[in-house]
Amino acid sequence: MLKVTNLHAAVGGHEILRGINLSIDAGEVHAIMGPNGSGKSTLARALAGHPEYQVSEGEALFEGENLFAMDPESRARAGVFMAFQYPVEIPGVHNAYFLKAALNAVRAHRGQEELDAVEFMALVHDRMKQLGIDESLLNRPVNEGFSGGEKKRNEIFQMAVLEPRLAILDETDSGLDIDALKIVAHGVNAMRRPDRAFLLVTHYQRLLNYVVPDVVHVLADGRIVRSGGKELALELEERGYGWLEAGASVGS
Amino acid sequence: MAPALNAYVAEWERAKPLRQHSGANGLASIREEALQEFVSRGFPTTREEEWRFTSVAPIAERMFALPLPSAADISASDIAPLRLPIPPAMELVFVNGRHVPALSRVGTLPEGSRVENLVTALATASDQIEPHLARTASVEQQPFVVLNTAFLDDGAWIQVPAGAILQEPIHLLFLSTGGIDNRPLMSHPRILAILGKNSQASVIETYAGTNGAQYFTNAVTDIVVGDNAILDHYKLQYDSPAAFHVGAIHVRADRSATYRSHSVSLGGALVRNDVVAVMNGEGAECMLNGLYAADARRLVDNHTTIDHAQPHCDSREIYKGILADHARGVFNGKIIVRPDAQKTDAKQTNRALLLSEDAQINTKPQLEIFANDVKCTHGAAVGQLDDEALFYMRSRGLSDASARRMLIHAFAADVLNRLPLEPVRMRVEERLQQQLARSLPAVA
Numbered sequence: 074m075l076k077v078t079n080l081h082a083a084v085g086g087h088e089i090l091r092g093i094n095l096s097i098d099a100g101e102v103h104a105i106m107g108p109n110g111s112g113k114s115t116l117a118r119a120l121a122g123h124p125e126y127q128v129s130e131g132e133a134l135f136e137g138e139n140l141f142a143m144d145p146e147s148r149a150r151a152g153v154f155m156a157f158q159y160p161v162e163i164p165g166v167h168n169a170y171f172l173k174a175a176l177n178a179v180r181a182h183r184g185q186e187e188l189d190a191v192e193f194m195a196l197v198h199d200r201m202k203q204l205g206i207d208e209s210l211l212n213r214p215v216n217e218g219f220s221g222g223e224k225k226r227n228e229i230f231q232m233a234v235l236e237p238r239l240a241i242l243d244e245t246d247s248g249l250d251i252d253a254l255k256i257v258a259h260g261v262n263a264m265r266r267p268d269r270a271f272l273l274v275t276h277y278q279r280l281l282n283y284v285v286p287d288v289v290h291v292l293a294d295g296r297i298v299r300s301g302g303k304e305l306a307l308e309l310e311e312r313g314y315g316w317l318e319a320g321a322s323v324g325s
Numbered sequence: 326m327a328p329a330l331n332a333y334v335a336e337w338e339r340a341k342p343l344r345q346h347s348g349a350n351g352l353a354s355i356r357e358e359a360l361q362e363f364v365s366r367g368f369p370t371t372r373e374e375e376w377r378f379t380s381v382a383p384i385a386e387r388m389f390a391l392p393l394p395s396a397a398d399i400s401a402s403d404i405a406p407l408r409l410p411i412p413p414a415m416e417l418v419f420v421n422g423r424h425v426p427a428l429s430r431v432g433t434l435p436e437g438s439r440v441e442n443l444v445t446a447l448a449t450a451s452d453q454i455e456p457h458l459a460r461t462a463s464v465e466q467q468p469f470v471v472l473n474t475a476f477l478d479d480g481a482w483i484q485v486p487a488g489a490i491l492q493e494p495i496h497l498l499f500l501s502t503g504g505i506d507n508r509p510l511m512s513h514p515r516i517l518a519i520l521g522k523n524s525q526a527s528v529i530e531t532y533a534g535t536n537g538a539q540y541f542t543n544a545v546t547d548i549v550v551g552d553n554a555i556l557d558h559y560k561l562q563y564d565s566p567a568a569f570h571v572g573a574i575h576v577r578a579d580r581s582a583t584y585r586s587h588s589v590s591l592g593g594a595l596v597r598n599d600v601v602a603v604m605n606g607e608g609a610e611c612m613l614n615g616l617y618a619a620d621a622r623r624l625v626d627n628h629t630t631i632d633h634a635q636p637h638c639d640s641r642e643i644y645k646g647i648l649a650d651h652a653r654g655v656f657n658g659k660i661i662v663r664p665d666a667q668k669t670d671a672k673q674t675n676r677a678l679l680l681s682e683d684a685q686i687n688t689k690p691q692l693e694i695f696a697n698d699v700k701c702t703h704g705a706a707v708g709q710l711d712d713e714a715l716f717y718m719r720s721r722g723l724s725d726a727s728a729r730r731m732l733i734h735a736f737a738a739d740v741l742n743r744l745p746l747e748p749v750r751m752r753v754e755e756r757l758q759q760q761l762a763r764s765l766p767a768v769a
Contacts, residue, residue, distance in 0.1 A: 121720050124712070130388025147721035161717040174731070175721035182722070214735075231721065 074099045074118075074270045075239055080131035082119040089115040091295035092131070097239070097288075100267040104281055104306065107276045107292035114158055114193035117243040117294070120272075122148050135239065142276045143216045149175075150182035152238030156228035156245045163215040168227070168252075170198065171215050172234055179235055198232040204260050220300070229260035241272045246280035249291035260281030278310040291317050330364055330383040337475060340391040344478050345423070351455050352477070359474035369468050378655045379626040379689045382593055384569050389541045390504065391476070391509035392421035399500060404428055407498055407533050410748040414493035420500050421540075422512025423479050432493055433502035437486035440495050443515060446482035451645040454482060457517050467599065469571045471547040472601055473513040478489075480515035483528060487521035487551070492555075494746065501534040501542060501568065511541040518546070520554040520582075527557040527746065531570075534565035535590070539568040547723035548575065550582040550765040556608045557585045557647065558746055563756060564592035566623065573599040573676050580606030580635075587744050589753050590617040590625050591760050603667070604631070604638035615644035616740040618757060619652035620764030626655035631673075633699075634667040640670070645679040647733055649764040658703070659691040666696050673703040678736050680710070680729075680764070730761055737763065 081095040089112045097103050102165045107113050119126045120133060122145035133140040140148055163171070176196075177187040188196065200215050201208055206226055216224050232240050245257055259282050261271060273280065281289070282304065291306040291314070298317050299305065309317075337360055362604055368385040369376040399420045411414055417440065418428035424442035434440060439450075458474065481497050497516060497733075504510050518528055532542060542564065550556045564570050570593040578584045590596050596619075602611045617625045631640045646654040654677055663670045677686040690703040710732050718728035737757065744750040 123716055123720075142726070145716060145719040146722055146724050149720055155720055157717065157720075161711075161713045163711075163714045163717070163735065165738045166731055171718070171721075171731070174727065175718070178722040178724065179726070232540055235721065315534070 074136060074255070075272070076134045077120075078132050080113055080133060081129045082128055084115060084125055088129070089295055090119065093295070093297060095290065095297065097270045097272060099238075099270055101287045102261075102265065102271040102284060103288045103290065104286040105290045105292055106276070106306065106309055108277070109276075111292040112295045113276075113292050114243050117155055117158075117201065117241045117274050119270070120241055121145060121153065129130060146178070149237075150179050152229050153241070154232050154235055154237035155241040155243060156225070156232060158243040158245075159245070160216045160219075160224040160228055162217045162219075164220075166215050167211075168213055168215050169194075169211040170223065172197070175231075176234055180208050181250075197234060200230060203263060204230055205256055206230050221248050222250065222286065224237060225249055226253060226256055229257050233260060233264060236264075237271065238268065239270050241274065243274045244276055245273075246275055246277060255279065255283060270283070278306045281306045293317055329369055331480050332388045333368075333472070334360065334364060336389070336391060339388035340476075341647075343391065343393065344496055344610070348454065352451070352458070355455070355458055356475055356477055359471050359477075361470045363468060363475050366468050373539075373629065373764065375648040375657075376469065377596070379597055380654070381571075381595070383599075384508040385542055386570070387391060388508055388540070390508040392441070393505065394424065399425070401572065404498065404500065407500065409494065410752055412493055413496045414491050416496040416498065417481055418500065419479065419497045420516060421502060421510050422499070422514050422542075423756040435486075435489040435491065438489055438491065439482060439484040441482055441483050443517070444478070450482070453484075454517060457519075458515070461565070467544050467573065468674060469597075470545050470573050473515060473543050473559070473573075476513040476515070476543075476732050477515055481502050481517070483516070483518040483526075485520045485524040485526050485554075485736060487523055489521065489524045491526040492748075494529050496529045496531065498531045498649075499533070499542065499544070501540040501564070503535055503538040504540065510540065511538045511543065513543045514545075516544070516546040518548045518556070518558075518609065520548075520550050520556055522552045523550065523554060525555040527559070529559040529561065529563045529749065531563065532564040534582040536565055537567055538565045539567040540565070542571070544570075544608065545571070546571040546574045548577070548584070549708045550584045551582045552582060554579075555583040557587065559587045559744070559749065560589070560598070561753065562590040562592055562598075564596070566592060566594060566621065568593050572594045572597070574601070576600070576602040577605045578611055578615075579603060579610040582606065586611040586614060588613070588627070590615075591756055593623065593625070595624050597628070599628045600633065601630045602640070604633050604635055604640065607635045608639050609635065609638045611638070611640045612742045612743070613640070613642040613644070613686065614740055615647075615700040616737055616757075617644075617654065618647040618760055619654065620649040622651045624655070626712070628657045630659040630660075630661065631671065633660070633662045633669045633671060636665060636669070638666065638668045638669055640672070640769045642672060642673040642675075643740060644675040645737060645745075646675075646686060646739065647680065647761075648677060648765075649685060651681075651683045654688075655683070656686065656688045656705075657691060658689070659693070660701060660703070661695050662694040662701065664695045667698045669696060669699040669701065671699070671701045675707070676706045676711070676736075678708060678733065680733075692756070694752045731757070733761055734758075
């Protein structure tokens with residue numbers, strides 16, 4: 074589904090990613106872990122098309138299409154979704170209105186008919202119920218005045234409504250209390266499907282107690298230095314990143 | 326005399342026999358004195374503080390003609406999209422400044438109310454009207470008001486008696502067309518609205534023109550809101566992008582009166598709006614709610630003055646502007662708090678959104694406070710669209726253009742949401758969207 078080859082990316086002229094290779098098949102959940110500054114979030118943002126992240130080398134094929142040739146909205150319509158580490162507050166734009174416009178843009182791309190207000194609300198209520206999300210979120214401006222936990226839940230809610238093929242969660246678990254974490258995890262688990270893949274960028278092993286990944290990658294200094302099964306996450310929890318970072322610097 | 330002024334004097338003379346109201350009683354001398362006053366002062370220049378950022382040379386240098394009495398070729402279908410979307414108490418339609426009864430709509434008015442064209446009103450109630458005309462023609466007035474008085478002919482007379490409540494709004498629609506004999510037209514409509522004690526009304530002025538037509542509208546609206554009366558006053562300016570629009574609104578709010586101004590400026594090549602609201606009685610309230618948008622090389626200048634002359638008055642002012650391409654905006658918000666006006670509570674906000682690097686805004690709050698127990702705040706902010714918000718929205722599938730439109734709409738929303746009549750607000754939103762659709766490709 075996603076094949077990243079030798080990806081180099083920079084922000085503000087500083088190269089952060091120095092040759093990422095990553096292959097995710099449909100139905101899989103991959104976790105990317107790594108210390109601060111290792112490039113985890115850069116990878117997520119580069120894949121989503123953030124304009125401040127410049128790709129200098131390498132490619133990312135999504136279902137065979139070159140992601141880096143697409144603008145952010147085309148990536149979203151093709152089925153790539155990124156849950157933001159820091160969701161943006163948009164005063165004056167109502168959550169429901171925004172999400173309906175987004176969903177209809179995605180649906181139009183898929184050749185589906187636009188949902189009218191009634192159909193949209195039915196879908197939205199269904200998803201909110203599934204995720205245990207408070208309905209008052211709908212009538213508030215996007216993320217404005219939301220608590221940290223509400224913002225992250227809103228990201229998961231948007232994901233559930235937009236139904237992407239590839240969902241990238243950029244530290245969605247950071248800063249969450251255990252209840253909010255369970256909602257996020259439940260949202261991901263409920264959406265796991267043979268034709269959908271997840272890339273979980275996380276700083277803590279904790280999320281992986283609730284969402285069991287197929288593959289765990291360790292990112293250090295802009296490269297993937299180790300990949301393994303779910304037991305790799307536990308090993309990191311016990312031993313920290315030091316032993317891998319040392320290996321990375323020897324290799325560089 | 327400057328050649329520009331000569332042209333206006335010549336047109337004034339030429340139009341003498343064309344005037345609908347002969348100028349019996351004091352009117353002829355009011356016009357004559359105003360013309361002399363205007364000639365002695367001339368058009369304002371950018372050397373004057375009040376006109377520093379707005380050159381009216383494009384108006385002064387053109388030879389505008391007054392329209393002939395025969396109405397221009399305007400049909401009901403031309404008017405249809407501009408009509409009030411709800412049943413009006415009265416809808417007076419003016420073409421090139423002249424009232425056209427055949428296009429107007431008459432609803433129901435409470436007993437004793439009058440809504441009619443100024444020519445008719447002057448014939449029957451000149452004793453009530455002339456004092457107002459003389460007042461607004463006084464020497465302290467800005468030059469365009471004086472010019473309006475010199476050319477005074479048609480307009481609207483609105484009188485709401487004490488205690489009358491108008492359920493439906495009054496709509497005054499001013500439509501302008503292209504010129505005659507290669508001369509662009511001008512009109513100088515005068516609107517007088519007098520609300521008696523405890524009365525309540527909504528008055529909507531709409532200005533529009535044949536698309537692309539060049540003309541000059543110089544409107545003056547004079548309002549008295551009596552004790553405890555409430556007026557919602559809309560000015561919707563959708564003039565042709567080649568038109569010149571100068572408008573002055575003078576308001577006197579008496580004891581415990583409420584005046585709410587909703588000013589929307591979307592059209593015109595050169596637009597200057599003056600609002601002067603005098604809080605003339607204790608406990609009066611005033612809201613100035615403004616939205617303007619310009620693209621291309623258009624200029625919109627809003628000058629407002631809120632004069633707190635009496636104690637315990639509240640004023641709330643919020644103006645927002647959206648400027649694209651090479652457009653320019655000017656905002657000057659003056660708040661005067663007179664020595665007697667203790668317990669004044671005045672709040673002013675103005676914000677501008679610049680959609681291109683070449684768009685400009687000159688903004689200036691001006692507080693003149695002579696009382697000591699008052700609350701006055703003001704804030705000005707100029708900004709661009711938030712790049713992070715744009716990326717966030719695009720990452721959910723919205724196109725760049727629709728994300729921008731949504732953010733701009735959100736910027737304007739708090740002004741629009743203050744428009745009490747929802748069908749009117751929706752029309753304004755449609756107009757704004759149309760304009761943004763036109764100016765956004767240049768932004769993206």
